[in-house]
Amino acid sequence: MANQELAKIFYEIADRLASEDVEFKPYAYQRAAVTLETLEEDVKEIYERGGERALKEIPGVGESIAQKIEEYLKTGKIKYYEKMKKKLPINLEELLKVEGMGPRKAKVLYQKLGVRDLKSLERAAKTHKIASLPGFGEKTEKNILEGIAFVKRSKGRFLLGYIMPTVEEIVGRLRELREIQNLSVAGSVKRMQETIGDVDILATSKDPKKVIEFFTAKMPGIVKIWGKGPTKASIRVKEGFDIDLRVVPEKSYGSALQYFTGSKEHNIKTRKIAITKGLKLNEYGVFRGSKMVAGKTEEDVYRAIGLPVMPPEIRTDEGEIEAAMAGKLPHLIGYSDIKGDLHCHSKWDGGLNSIEELAESAMQMGYEYIGISDHTKFLHIEHGLDEKKLSRQRKEIYELNARFKTQNKKFRILQGCEANIMPDGSIDIADDALAKLDYVIAGVHSQMKMPKEKMTERIIKAMKNPNVDIISHPTGRLIQKRDEYQIDFERILKAAKETGTILEIDSFPDRLDLKDANIRAAKEAGVKMVINTDTHAKDQMNFMKYGIAQARRGWAEKEDIINTRPVEGLLKFFK
DNA sequence: GCCGTTTTCGGCCCGACTGTTTTCAGTCG
Numbered sequence: 322m323a324n325q326e327l328a329k330i331f332y333e334i335a336d337r338l339a340s341e342d343v344e345f346k347p348y349a350y351q352r353a354a355v356t357l358e359t360l361e362e363d364v365k366e367i368y369e370r371g372g373e374r375a376l377k378e379i380p381g382v383g384e385s386i387a388q389k390i391e392e393y394l395k396t397g398k399i400k401y402y403e404k405m406k407k408k409l410p411i412n413l414e415e416l417l418k419v420e421g422m423g424p425r426k427a428k429v430l431y432q433k434l435g436v437r438d439l440k441s442l443e444r445a446a447k448t449h450k451i452a453s454l455p456g457f458g459e460k461t462e463k464n465i466l467e468g469i470a471f472v473k474r475s476k477g478r479f480l481l482g483y484i485m486p487t488v489e490e491i492v493g494r495l496r497e498l499r500e501i502q503n504l505s506v507a508g509s510v511k512r513m514q515e516t517i518g519d520v521d522i523l524a525t526s527k528d529p530k531k532v533i534e535f536f537t538a539k540m541p542g543i544v545k546i547w548g549k550g551p552t553k554a555s556i557r558v559k560e561g562f563d564i565d566l567r568v569v570p571e572k573s574y575g576s577a578l579q580y581f582t583g584s585k586e587h588n589i590k591t592r593k594i595a596i597t598k599g600l601k602l603n604e605y606g607v608f609r610g611s612k613m614v615a616g617k618t619e620e621d622v623y624r625a626i627g628l629p630v631m632p633p634e635i636r637t638d639e640g641e642i643e644a645a646m647a648g649k650l651p652h653l654i655g656y657s658d659i660k661g662d663l664h665c666h667s668k669w670d671g672g673l674n675s676i677e678e679l680a681e682s683a684m685q686m687g688y689e690y691i692g693i694s695d696h697t698k699f700l701h702i703e704h705g706l707d708e709k710k711l712s713r714q715r716k717e718i719y720e721l722n723a724r725f726k727t728q729n730k731k732f733r734i735l736q737g738c739e740a741n742i743m744p745d746g747s748i749d750i751a752d753d754a755l756a757k758l759d760y761v762i763a764g765v766h767s768q769m770k771m772p773k774e775k776m777t778e779r780i781i782k783a784m785k786n787p788n789v790d791i792i793s794h795p796t797g798r799l800i801q802k803r804d805e806y807q808i809d810f811e812r813i814l815k816a817a818k819e820t821g822t823i824l825e826i827d828s829f830p831d832r833l834d835l836k837d838a839n840i841r842a843a844k845e846a847g848v849k850m851v852i853n854t855d856t857h858a859k860d861q862m863n864f865m866k867y868g869i870a871q872a873r874r875g876w877a878e879k880e881d882i883i884n885t886r887p888v889e890g891l892l893k894f895f896k
Numbered sequence: 897g898c899c900g901t902t903t904t905c906g907g908c909c910c911g912a913c914t915g916t917t918t919t920c921a922g923t924c925g
Contacts, residue, residue, distance in 0.1 A: 338897095346897050347897095349899095353897085381899095423924085425922055456917090456921075457916080458915060548913085580911095583925075588910090593909070604911075
């Protein structure tokens with residue numbers, strides 16, 4: 322979609338203007354970029370509908386940016402941007418990933434040393450050409466080298482599911498310290514974003530020094546410590562990411578939590594609201610003149626500026642503040658609302674655990690049911706089940722369910738499968754075999770690079786199959802690895818609504834598919850969803866929380882998600 | 897460059913840290 326390409330260009334124009342010390346314009350371009358990035362309608366469609374006039378109705382887009390959008394749609398290029406790139410021919414996007422590198426430094430390094438990209442930056446730093454430049458020094462050079470290593474190692478961001486176990490362990494250890502009164506994660510972890518840059522933790526204490534000492538000495542797996550002061554410190558853990566701890570005064574804990582939780586965009590909006598009420602909001606509190614009027618809790622802070630507390634997952638300035646003002650905040654699905662996991666692979670298709678083991682885990686998690694959904698025969702490599710094996714598996718499930726009944730366990734195993742949607746939209750297994758299952762998941766596992774029109778048709782045809790109840794990982798992306806398939810999501814939603822097909826939110830940390838924007842669109846279209854883990858080993862059933870977070874970030878409520886219902890209610894959603 | 901229940905002109909969110917300086921620029925969140 323042109324929106325994303327244009328957003329990227331406008332972000333870069335903003336950075337390039339900043340490198341030239343231009344005032345305020347960078348902010349304008351950035352604003353336009355943010356809006357475009359989250360805009361649901363394709364700018365191309367907006368333009369075709371109403372020309373430049375319609376473009377100017379997009380918030381943050383005025384005369385000049387509208388013209389640039391028009392130019393891009395017509396010619397695929399923006400002369401103003403091309404000129405900028407000629408003037409400063411560097412890969413700014415790549416260079417800015419290095420911590421401590423900003424547009425100004427990048428420009429100087431190009432002018433003095435000809436640095437154009439990560440490679441030439443590394444060469445310049447390694448040959449000690451940077452340290453002697455005015456405004457730079459030994460330390461800067463060293464930081465650049467470390468920054469480059471960091472970018473290379475991690476691409477700068479980590480999957481939430483990768484860092485969360487470590488974060489939970491560290492928070493757990495800190496909680497043991499008597500000197501700590503309040504403790505919370507903040508930042509993107511608190512907002513449960515898909516990927517995390519670094520981890521922020523906030524605490525209050527009567528003895529901040531002791532807390533910092535404990536943090537820098539006793540946390541497991543520390544490889545580096547820096548920024549150590551009386552109330553703060555940063556560590557890097559062996560998993561490769563950074564954790565900042567700040568000890569703040571009790572009276573500012575709420576405002577600090579609000580501030581450090583963000584998002585940045587959410588904070589900008591809340592500060593502006595504060596200003597309209599004659600108040601100033603920062604990480605220390607809410608102030609009228611020099612008088613502090615709130616700060617102890619987030620509730621106090623938001624109340625002071627006339628808002629209710631919003632769930633961290635939706636603090637993105639994508640309408641939550643307006644919803645809060647109107648008293649129309651969604652009642653997001655809760656982390657304990659799920660009653661069963663319907664996408665679990667067993668030993669039958671090469672998963673790690675038996676059906677019985679998976680069922681035991683599900684019971685321990687407090688679920689009322691579990692759905693076994695092994696791959697079907699097209700996926701040889703995953704030991705896909707054919708009609709006969711499905712039939713034998715059914716017998717095993719029947720016997721287990723019978724046993725649970727005699728043991729008075731209120732728990733049921735459902736038999737499903739994860740069938741393959743073939744390139745022509747057909748399903749790789751006979752309809753009468755599918756009809757005998759409790760439900761059928763279908764997903765695309767081959768030929769993922771089909772053109773948009775064909776891929777959309779393919780999935781819609783599968784949804785029209787009277788046995789297909791759920792579409793698994795509907796967009797096929799792998800975060801940081803593979804893009805989504807090309808699909809017309811609006812048409813998919815329409816077909817899902819018409820056929821009563823459920824869309825899955827896959828909780829696997831590198832999938833999280835549907836993504837937040839798609840979930841929000843599905844909810845608005847009245848399409849039901851299911852949150853599953855796509856478990857291949859019983860421990861992975863714990864990924865459920867990431868799927869729930871994803872649903873919350875997409876504003877989903879309990880009633881939008883079918884596996885919040887008891888089994889009888891759940892079964893009603895299946896065709 | 898954008899925008900308007902204080903404005904069609906004059907403002908744009910805000911504070912802290914780092915590394916370089918000797919009062920500050922650049923970057924970050």
